[in-house]
Amino acid sequence: MKCWSDERRVVVTGLGVVCPLGLTLDDLWRSLTQPLHTLSQSVANGAIAGFQGRIDDFGPLTPVARKSLRKALKLMNRATQLGVAAAQRALADSALSSNWYEPHRVGVSFGAGNVSVMPEDFVAGIHACLDEQDQFDFARWGTDGIPKVAPLWMLRCLPNMPACHLSIINDFRGPNNTITQRGAAANLAIAEAFHLICDGDADAMITGACGTALEPFNLLHGRMDNELGEKTGSSSEPCRPFDLRRTGPPPAEAAGALVLEELCSATERGATIYGEIRAAASSCVPARDSFGACQKAMQNALRLTLGQTRIAPENIGHVHAHGLGTRQSDIAEAQAIRRIFGRQADRLPVVAAKGHMGNASAGSGAIEIAGSLLALRRGSLFPVRNYEQPDPDCPVLPVTGDDVAAGTSFLNLNMTAGGVATCLAIEAWAA
Amino acid sequence: MRRRIVVTGVGCVTPIGNEVGTFSDNLLAGRSGIGHLTVFDASRFPVRIAAEVRDWHLQDVGEDPLRWRHCPRQTRFAVGAALQAAQQAEIRDARINPLRMGVYLGCGEPFEEFDAFTSSVCSSLGEAGYQEERFLSCALRLFDPETEREFEPDMPGIHLASILNAQGPNANCIAACASSTQAIGEAARIVRRGEADVMICGGAHSTIHPFGVTGFHRLAALSSNSDPATAARPFDIDRDGFVIGEGAAIFILEELEHARRRGAEILAEVSGYGSSQDAFRVTDVHPQGRGTVAAIERALADARLNPEDIDYINAHGTGTVLNDKVETLALKRVFGSHAYRVPVSSTKSMLGHATTACGAIELAVCLTALRRDAIPPTVNHEKPDPDCDLDYVPRYARELRCTHILSDNIGFGGQNAALVVSRFDEPSRSIAASKQAA
Numbered sequence: 092m093k094c095w096s097d098e099r100r101v102v103v104t105g106l107g108v109v110c111p112l113g114l115t116l117d118d119l120w121r122s123l124t125q126p127l128h129t130l131s132q133s134v135a136n137g138a139i140a141g142f143q144g145r146i147d148d149f150g151p152l153t154p155v156a157r158k159s160l161r162k163a164l165k166l167m168n169r170a171t172q173l174g175v176a177a178a179q180r181a182l183a184d185s186a187l188s189s190n191w192y193e194p195h196r197v198g199v200s201f202g203a204g205n206v207s208v209m210p211e212d213f214v215a216g217i218h219a220c221l222d223e224q225d226q227f228d229f230a231r232w233g234t235d236g237i238p239k240v241a242p243l244w245m246l247r248c249l250p251n252m253p254a255c256h257l258s259i260i261n262d263f264r265g266p267n268n269t270i271t272q273r274g275a276a277a278n279l280a281i282a283e284a285f286h287l288i289c290d291g292d293a294d295a296m297i298t299g300a301c302g303t304a305l306e307p308f309n310l311l312h313g314r315m316d317n318e319l320g321e322k323t324g325s326s327s328e329p330c331r332p333f334d335l336r337r338t339g340p341p342p343a344e345a346a347g348a349l350v351l352e353e354l355c356s357a358t359e360r361g362a363t364i365y366g367e368i369r370a371a372a373s374s375c376v377p378a379r380d381s382f383g384a385c386q387k388a389m390q391n392a393l394r395l396t397l398g399q400t401r402i403a404p405e406n407i408g409h410v411h412a413h414g415l416g417t418r419q420s421d422i423a424e425a426q427a428i429r430r431i432f433g434r435q436a437d438r439l440p441v442v443a444a445k446g447h448m449g450n451a452s453a454g455s456g457a458i459e460i461a462g463s464l465l466a467l468r469r470g471s472l473f474p475v476r477n478y479e480q481p482d483p484d485c486p487v488l489p490v491t492g493d494d495v496a497a498g499t500s501f502l503n504l505n506m507t508a509g510g511v512a513t514c515l516a517i518e519a520w521a522a
Numbered sequence: 523m524r525r526r527i528v529v530t531g532v533g534c535v536t537p538i539g540n541e542v543g544t545f546s547d548n549l550l551a552g553r554s555g556i557g558h559l560t561v562f563d564a565s566r567f568p569v570r571i572a573a574e575v576r577d578w579h580l581q582d583v584g585e586d587p588l589r590w591r592h593c594p595r596q597t598r599f600a601v602g603a604a605l606q607a608a609q610q611a612e613i614r615d616a617r618i619n620p621l622r623m624g625v626y627l628g629c630g631e632p633f634e635e636f637d638a639f640t641s642s643v644c645s646s647l648g649e650a651g652y653q654e655e656r657f658l659s660c661a662l663r664l665f666d667p668e669t670e671r672e673f674e675p676d677m678p679g680i681h682l683a684s685i686l687n688a689q690g691p692n693a694n695c696i697a698a699c700a701s702s703t704q705a706i707g708e709a710a711r712i713v714r715r716g717e718a719d720v721m722i723c724g725g726a727h728s729t730i731h732p733f734g735v736t737g738f739h740r741l742a743a744l745s746s747n748s749d750p751a752t753a754a755r756p757f758d759i760d761r762d763g764f765v766i767g768e769g770a771a772i773f774i775l776e777e778l779e780h781a782r783r784r785g786a787e788i789l790a791e792v793s794g795y796g797s798s799q800d801a802f803r804v805t806d807v808h809p810q811g812r813g814t815v816a817a818i819e820r821a822l823a824d825a826r827l828n829p830e831d832i833d834y835i836n837a838h839g840t841g842t843v844l845n846d847k848v849e850t851l852a853l854k855r856v857f858g859s860h861a862y863r864v865p866v867s868s869t870k871s872m873l874g875h876a877t878t879a880c881g882a883i884e885l886a887v888c889l890t891a892l893r894r895d896a897i898p899p900t901v902n903h904e905k906p907d908p909d910c911d912l913d914y915v916p917r918y919a920r921e922l923r924c925t926h927i928l929s930d931n932i933g934f935g936g937q938n939a940a941l942v943v944s945r946f947d948e949p950s951r952s953i954a955a956s957k958q959a960a
Binding site: 163166194195198199203204205206208210211213214216217218220221225226227229230231232233234236237240241242243244245246248249250251252254255256258259261262263264265266267268269270271272273275279283286290292307308310311312314315316318372373374375376377387388391395507508509510511 | 563564566567568621624625631633634636637639640641642643644646647651652654657658661662665667670671673674675676677679680681683684688689690691692693694695696697698704708711715717732733735736737738739740741742796797798799800801802803804805812813816820933934935936937
């Protein structure tokens with residue numbers, strides 16, 4: 092097709108996922124749509140059983156990428172491995188050849204969460220500093236402990252490592268950034284990538300997010316929140332978005348990635364187009380322990396996003412909710428959607444993939460977007476897992492069957508506990 | 523028409539000054555903030571010096587320290603710097619639509635409390651070695667939940683949004699030592715594209731912590747010189763690494779017409795920004811500095827300036843052997859013969875390396891240079907290195923009226939970012955712009 096307009100449009104041309112629901116798009120879709128009893132054990136505990144951090148877990152690789160990745164593997168922590176794997180899978184899915192764009196026209200904008208210090212990295216050092224009573228003697232750390240820490244330890248802890256490794260493996264020298272807004276990071280990173288292409292600073296961007304709630308300090312923070320009475324879930328109970336019996340999401344790990352390209356060059360190379368990024372907006376209403384603030388932040392993000400898209404609210408096909416499965420977050424979110432869509436909320440389908448896989452911090456948002464993009468292509472939505480007993484305080488319409496139309500566009504809504512809400516509008520591509 | 527972005531407020535908490543006035547005085551007097559490390563007992567550490575924020579209290583900005591007692595050092599620095607900037611820009615009195623005011627920070631992750639960590643690891647060691655469940659049950663007793671909550675990477679930005687009622691976009695980015703440069707650049711882009719009219723941006727960090735010293739020492743990045751007065755010596759032949767620093771700088775960026783309408787004092791214009799990746803190695807910079815070259819070229823193009831238009835460069839200049847050599851090479855590749863005419867200095871010689879916050883603090887340095895018509899020196903630059911043969915403004919500040927200043931930063935992993943900051947409404951700028959347009 093010919094592009095007559097000066098306006099640069101941004102389309103999704105590749106998707107990759109690495110999550111408890113699967114390592115391929117087909118597996119993800121199957122897990123989202125299949126009945127609960129057929130799900131494997133790994134889904135229940137939030138870990139990705141099939142991902143061992145071996146080179147073959149990263150999907151199809153060019154010989155150059157394989158060589159580079161093999162060298163880099165030992166420098167990557169778990170979240171970085173997941174992020175790089177999702178992105179390499181998205182690149183393979185996009186069938187983007189390495190010489191289609193100049194290296195400096197391709198950038199990376201990735202989302203991440205809190206990176207846990209790994210106690211195991213310090214066991215040898217601490218062991219070297221034990222006194223006769225087996226107590227740690229700080230006075231010896233400087234001389235006996237430090238030399239036992241791996242020289243490159245610090246490089247494994249940096250949240251920007253997925254973006255760095257991806258650039259090195261694939262020779263992407265364009266704009267490069269990592270946003271650490273936890274649960275809201277995926278939408279923010281994708282929004283930044285979208286604007287870089289719109290503004291002509293890049294022609295393609297690799298974007299998405301990775302996260303884990305399963306590493307020691309992430310687990311610790313989750314347990315602390317539970318003790319403070321803010322139920323963030325445990326591994327024994329499933330996540331039940333918008334359900335009256337909800338107990339919070341179990342911790343999980345996940346990464347999802349998108350290849351974004353400027354429309355004209357994407358069509359010129361014959362790329363498969365999943366959808367078009369239409370708008371993104373965010374708002375922060377500091378929200379500690381406050382329904383009202385959470386709701387207001389989400390309303391702001393929804394309203395600002397709808398204002399930017401040229402999609403009429405009645406044409407929004409579905410909303411992919413944050414759907415955290417906590418009382419505060421679900422009620423605030425449902426009320427926000429109701430407030431923005433009014434009576435349309437009675438028939439606006441809402442999905443929430445956290446019901447399937449729990450909460451993987453930044454990684455969840457990216458999987459949710461991938462799930463909705465697949466639904467746009469297939470035409471129908473997937474049910475909200477574990478949603479059985481509607482909560483009258485959540486006046487929205489969570490999807491319960493597998494025959495609900497996905498529509499031609501969706502909003503993805505995400506939120507952090509601190510009060511940052513982000514929203515992304517994506518429209519199906521009609522060639 | 524392209525929206526222009528101006529600075530209407532700046533605040534800083536640094537090792538050489540806890541507000542902009544003292545900071546600027548010390549900067550131009552060439553006074554170093556490097557001293558003996560006191561934040562924890564480092565007497566038996568391989569590195570015992572640091573550039574610490576000293577004699578600063580939250581009361582200085584009218585805050586009750588009790589309110590912030592669970593926050594890590596860097597969050598307090600961020601709050602202090604943000605309140606100074608907000609006061610200068612008078613944004614709290616201005617009737618700014620909260621939805622049109624956002625926050626974008628480049629704050630690094632704080633380090634966990636070391637005693638609680640080592641105790642938890644000790645109690646996790648059983649017959650079979652490390653056991654996660656034992657670690658967690660001990661950690662649950664020893665770590666403070668309120669403090670841990672403040673360690674989440676989005677918290678500093680949320681606090682600033684809260685105290686300054688900024689309900690617009692809110693983000694934190696980490697791109698190693700280029701983080702806060704990128705935060706400021708991305709904040710400028712948000713204003714440029716009309717998503718907000720005002721952005722509170724910058725960065726804060728402290729790695730003066732047993733984890734920080736351990737990590738940087740193992741990377742062989744720190745100077746082994748134990749004399750605080752001479753250890754940080756960027757571009758000097760005897761340089762052997764950087765000195766750990768800490769601090770914060772926060773800016774109020776604002777769309778020009780918005781600032782004019784409310785009569786705000788305009789301190790400078792943020793005219794260009796660029797980021798890039800070396801795409802080389804996570805451990806080393808590209809030997810020809812190709813990412814640094816790209817970031818600077820993007821920032822110049824964004825500012826619609828030619829290399830010759832730059833009057834002063836605030837370098838990343840960490841003082842490691844490799845960084846200073848490669849950065850010099852990159853500057854020569856971008857600036858050609860002008861590289862030998864434009865003064866370049868590294869203020870890390872006085873400030874130490876505030877890691878993710880360094881770019882924001884260095885933008886505050888550039889504002890000082892613009893406002894005081896003088897450029898800060900590279901202290902301890904005594905013996906030239908044949909690989910570093912530019913004018914590094916050795917030892918003493920120099921009077922110079924600058925119109926356009928470039929600040930670049932280079933981070934682990936191959937991250938690069940650069941900003942151009944300009945004197946506001948300088949006629950030569952519009953001439954350059956019209957030349958470009960023609």
